[in-house]
Amino acid sequence: MVSSKIRMGMVGGGQGAFIGAVHRMAANLDGQIELVCGAFSSDPEKCVQSGAELFVPAARCYANYQQMMIAEAKLPIEQRMQFVVIVTPNHLHFPVAKAALEAGFHVLSDKPATFDLDEVLALAQIVKKSGRLYGLTHTYNGYPLIKQAKHLVATGRLGKITKIVVEYSQGWLANKDNDSGKQAAWRIDPTKAGISCCMGDIGVHAANLAEYVAGTNISAMCADLGSVVPGRLLDDDGSILLRFDNGARGVLLASQISMGDENNLRLRVYGDKASIEWSQLEPNSLQLKTNDKPTQLIRSGVGEFCAAAQQAMRTPAGHPEGYLEAFANLYLGFAAQIRAFENQQSCSNAEFDIPGIEEAIRGMAFIENSVHASQSNEKWLPFRTTKD
Template sequence: MARLNWGMIGGGEGSQIGPAHRISAGLDGKFNFAASALDIDAAKGKAFAQTLGIEGDRAYGDWREMLAGEKDRADRVDLVTIATPNSTHFEIAKAFTEEGFHVLCEKPMTMTVAEAEELVKLAEAKGTILAVNYGYSGYSLVRHMRAMVARGDLGKVRLIKAEFAHGFHADEADADNPRVRWRYDPDLAGVSAQFADCGIHALHMASYVSGQEAETLSADFASGIPSRTLEDDAMLNIKMSGGARCRLWTSSIAIGRMHGLNIQVFGERGGLRWAQEQPNQLFWTPLNGRTEIIERGAGNLSPEADRASRVTIGHAEGMPLAFANIYLDLAEAISAHKHGRTADSAATQYPKAIDGLRSMAAIVAAVDSAKQQGVWVDARPPMLR
C-alpha cells in the first residue's frame, strides 16, 4: 500500500497530545506527515512544522489556510487530525468533511449534541471517514476483551465497572494555571469538565467492550475545588442497551491515582478486568474457576488482539502503540475507500463519529441529571431514540 498523506491541526510545540499523534501516525510507515497548522501563533506553528520536516509551502498558519491550500492539490492530505481545543472541533471537522477529507478528531467531537448529529449526517452524505480518538480502544487486550464478550465467553453481561480517575488537578493553588484552567471554563471546555475530558473514555470503553450503549443514566457531579464552575469529580449509574448496569467514576482530584483508566466486565459465566497502566495483562475468571492471566503477545488470542499486538511478549505496550492501531485501522479503511475495495474487517474497529455523538449525548444527559440531583434521564442522542 502506497503511503497516505497526513495532516495535523493543533498539537504544536509543548502540546500534551501532539507528540503522541505524530509518533503513532508514523509508526507503521503508512502515513507521510505532509501538512500542518500546528499553533494558534501562526509564525510559531510554521517554524515548528519545518523542524518536523514539513515543506514550507505546506506549513500553514491556521486551519483555514491549510484547507484552502490542500483542497485542490493532486497530492492533498488523505487524513486530517484535529487536536485543537474542544470549542474548535466542530467548525474544523465540518469544514474539512465538506471538502471530502477524512478526519480523525480528538474528543469530545463537538460541544453540543446538535453539532454532533450534523457531523454524523454530513460524513455519511459525503461518504467520508470521520473518526474520534478514543485511542485506548487500540490496545490489543482491550480488543481481545471485546472479542471474548462478542463470542459469548462471559455469557450475558450483567455489570460493568469503569473508572478514569487521576489527581493532577487537585492542587487549589494551581487553579489559575492556564494549562489547567481552560478545562473548567465553560467557554472552552463546554458543559462538562472531568466527565467530558476523561469520563467519556471510560464510558466509550464500557460500550466498546460490552457491545452495549448507554440508554439512561443518573449522575452526581462535584467540584472539590469550589472556585471551579465545572465538575472535577463525577459518579454515574448507567442502564445499558443490553440490560447491563454500568457504574462509572471519574475524577481529577483523586490524589495518588495516576492515569486511572480501569474496566471490569462481569457476565453470567465469568469476569474480566484490565487496567491501562498495566496493559500487558488481562485477568479472566470463569464462573467457579481460577483466575487466569492472559498475556498480550502470547499469540493465538483473538484475530483482533493478534493484529493489534506490536511488540514481543513481556515487553511493555504503551499508549502511542494503542493510538497507532487507530491510525493503522484508518490507513486500511482510507486505502480501501480510495481503491473501491472492502476493508479488512479487523480494521473497522476504530471509534467512529457515531461514537462521538453518543458520548456527547451522554455528557449533556449527565449534566442535566446532576443539576436535578441525580434524576434518571435519557442518554441517547435524539436521532437514535
C-alpha cells in the same frame, strides 16, 4: 492502487501541546503515514516554528485551518493531504471537521467530537453528505487485550452480562495550582471545553470503553458531578450509576482530583458465567475469573488470541506495549481504511474497528446526559442521543 504513504495534515498540536506530539508519534509508528502540512497554532509565527521543528515545509505551515483547506485542495492530488487530524481544544473540533469534510478531506478527530450535542448531530449530516471517512481517537480501544476482552464477551465466554464497572481517575487537577497551565486552562474553561471538564475529558473515554467491550449501550443514568476545587466552573469529579440496554447495571467513576492517581483507567465486566478485569496501569494483562476455578491471567503475546487482538500486537511476549502502541493501532486502521476507500473497496468504520460518527454522537450524548442527570432532581434520566 495506493502505493505510497498516507498524507496527513494536522490542526493544532504545536509547540508545548502534549496530545499533538502523541498523535504524531502514533501516526509515525508503523511507517504508513507522513505529516505533510499543518495549521499548528493560531499564532502564525509559532505555527511556522512548530512546522520547522517537524520538518514541514514553511509553504505548507498555514496561518489558520481555513487557509489550509483551501490551499491543500488546490494542490495536485498526489501531493495534497488525504486526511486531517484535529488536536485542538473542543470548541474548534466542529468547525475544523466541517471545513475539512466539505473540502473533500477525511477527518480523524480527538475526542470529544464537538463542543456540544447539536454540533455532533450536524456533523453527522456533513459526514454523510461529504462521503468522506470520519474517525474518532478513543485510544483505549486500541489495546490488544481490550480487543481480546471484547472478543470474550461477544463469543459468550462470560455468559449474560450483568454488571459493568469502569473507573478513570487522575490526580493532576487536585489543587488550583495547575489551573493556569496550558493543559488545564482550556479544559476548565466552559467557552472552550463545553459543559464538562472531567466527564468531557476522561469520563467519555470510560463510557466508550464500557460500551465497546461489553457490546451493550448505556440506556439510563443517575449522576452526581461536581467541582471539588473551589472556583472551578466545570466538574472535576463525578460518580454515575448506569443502566444498559441489555438489562445490566453499572457504575462509572471519573475524577481528576484523585490525589496521587496517574492515569488509572480500569474496567470490570461481569457475566453469569465469568468476569474480566483490565487496568491500563498493567495493560498487557487481562484477568478472567469464575467462582469455581483459579483466576486465569491472560498475558499479551502468550497463547491464542482473536484476530483483532493478534493484529494489534507488535512485539513478542514480555516486551511491554502501551499507550503509544494502542494509539498507533487506531492510526494504522484509519490508514488502511483510507487505502480501501481510495481503491473503491468496502471501508466502513466497523470493518476497520475505528470509532466513527456513531461513537461521536454517543460520546457527546454521554457528556450532556451526565451533566443534565446531575442537575436533575429525578433519580434516573434516560440516555438520549437527540435534542427532542
